[in-house]
Amino acid sequence: MGVCTFPYHSNPKRHSFSIRILLQKRPALGYPEHPLTIGDHIRKKRMDLGLLQREVAATIGVSENTIWNWEHGIEPEQQYSPKIINFLGYIPFECPGDIMGRLAWYKRVNGLSLPELGRRMNQHPDQLRDWLGGGRRPLRKNIEKIEQFLENGT
Structure with a gap:
């Protein structure tokens, strides 16, 4: 916010005063104040x-x-x-709370393809595709493996 002062002289011999007007800085055209995408x-x-x-x-x-x-x-x-x-300088999307959402988030943040994620996890990309696509839910031992992988961030 800026301040502008305008001198006003109705009669220089009698009165002199100034008016302070607070100016709000307008965002530039197309500026997303609340970014969504x-x-x-x-x-x-x-x-x-x-x-x-x-x-x-x-x-x-x-x-x-x-x-x-x-x-x-x-x-x-x-x-x-x-x-x-x-x-x-920040991650513009939230990390979900569920295990598969967190794995998808990890994949997205790191810019990984399914084969790259599979190599990091020592898991077949087709199986990851099924899990992340919601076609199949991983077994308990695989969920534990995913949790361990996400905790270690490797």
Whole structure:
């Protein structure tokens, strides 16, 4: 919020006073005050830093058109999540409380494909696809294995 002072002189010989008007800074056109999508978060951070889309694109390693698409509702591919998170300085999506939601969150935050997640967990990607897609619920021993994996963050 800024302050403007306007001197007012109705009659310079008789009275002199000033009026203070508090000015509210208006957000720039298109500024997402309450970001909902990943693109909103990117646009907000970009505008806060005064960067152009091409500058953010260079930081993340994508084209300027890609940043424009993300800012206009196209969801980024998961492989870019780590660089987006690094640019933002925070994770723009919440971690669910259930075990499979946490595993999906881990996969997303780290920008992993199913084969990459499978290698890290020593689990077949098709089985992970079934679990994460809701087709099958893991057995108790596998749930324990997933919990241990998530606790260790390896």
